[in-house]
Amino acid sequence: MQSLDISLDHDIGTPSGAKAIVADALGISWQDVSQCTRTRPPSRNLVWKCKVRQMEVPVYLKIQGGQLPSNTVRHEARVLSQLETQGLPSIPPVLASGQLVGHGLGFSILGGLRGKQLRSRFRSAPAATCQLQGALDWLGTLNALETREIASILPKGLTGRFLPSFDPLTEGLVACDKLENSSNVRFVRDCLQFAAGIVIDSPSPCIIHGSFTVFNILADHNSLGGFVDFESTRIGDPMEDYGSLGYYLAQEVSEKCSLHWMQLAMRHHGRARFVTRVIPFMLWFALARTNLQKVRWNRIRRLIDKLDFLP
Numbered sequence: 001m002q003s004l005d006i007s008l009d010h011d012i013g014t015p016s017g018a019k020a021i022v023a024d025a026l027g028i029s030w031q032d033v034s035q036c037t038r039t040r041p042p043s044r045n046l047v048w049k050c051k052v053r054q055m056e057v058p059v060y061l062k063i064q065g066g067q068l069p070s071n072t073v074r075h076e077a078r079v080l081s082q083l084e085t086q087g088l089p090s091i092p093p094v095l096a097s098g099q100l101v102g103h104g105l106g107f108s109i110l111g112g113l114r115g116k117q118l119r120s121r122f123r124s125a126p127a128a129t130c131q132l133q134g135a136l137d138w139l140g141t142l143n144a145l146e147t148r149e150i151a152s153i154l155p156k157g158l159t160g161r162f163l164p165s166f167d168p169l170t171e172g173l174v175a176c177d178k179l180e181n182s183s184n185v186r187f188v189r190d191c192l193q194f195a196a197g198i199v200i201d202s203p204s205p206c207i208i209h210g211s212f213t214v215f216n217i218l219a220d221h222n223s224l225g226g227f228v229d230f231e232s233t234r235i236g237d238p239m240e241d242y243g244s245l246g247y248y249l250a251q252e253v254s255e256k257c258s259l260h261w262m263q264l265a266m267r268h269h270g271r272a273r274f275v276t277r278v279i280p281f282m283l284w285f286a287l288a289r290t291n292l293q294k295v296r297w298n299r300i301r302r303l304i305d306k307l308d309f310l311p
Helices: 015-026 072-085 125-143 148-152 168-178 183-196 239-252 255-269 271-287 297-306
Strands: 003-007 033-038 046-052 059-063 094-101 105-111 206-208 217-220 223-227 234-236
Touching: 003 015, 015 033, 015 046, 015 059, 015 094, 015 105, 059 072, 072 094, 072 105, 072 148, 125 206, 125 217, 125 223, 125 239, 125 255, 148 234, 168 183, 168 271, 183 271, 183 297, 239 255, 239 271, 239 297, 255 271, 255 297, 271 297
Parallel strands: 003 094
Antiparallel strands: 033 046, 046 059, 059 105, 094 105, 206 234, 217 223
């Protein structure tokens, strides 16, 4: 993938600036680019959704946010190009990537995918069953890919929870000790201590999505449209993605959908792996929220009860 250097006279935070970047990077006329709208708040990467003439779906211009520790948008473009080379389906094509001269910021332009976020698509059990099975199959394909090339392009700044050695059991118990001793924290501690008593080898590190949530999976009616937001893709514990989606389904969609996903994960990986890794990751995502009062703990408690997790 060739890296482009683009000089820009417009403000990158305006629609005209977005149009100029897309047109210049794709080698097309300004008149071929229209309806550029922002899709993320200013504190993160700038993401513009633009229509391009003769393209059936919109393109997405991503400009590096200054508050992030590494150039995540260009990292994402490199990762996506490598995953495409390895034959991973249902991911955005990389149309362009480079640097905005004078701004010191990286950018990428990704092709769009059909569908809407799962958060807005899950309205019936049949749809959920179809789409979640497809998501599980796709994760299996991702986890089975060769890791060497991806590892060679990972930013050196990925540390802490991004390391393959991250243990949700240990980290979750440490977090519980630092938090106020509420009934919810005690519940999480009980779950983690029970899981810690089961001895099983950790899964081998592999390529993971790293942000596998209801916001980054697209669906079109009863079928999957694709997967987006690979800024956090790295080598890690594959159970993280399963726990992440389980948590966000419970919080953003329904217990029923989360239960179905967790049951799929348990059948796929076995109960021991599910108990010692998937559930702890799901609970870790709950503990990691900035405001624990906003976590729907009742849903998590009922979900774990239905999974017959605790003895």
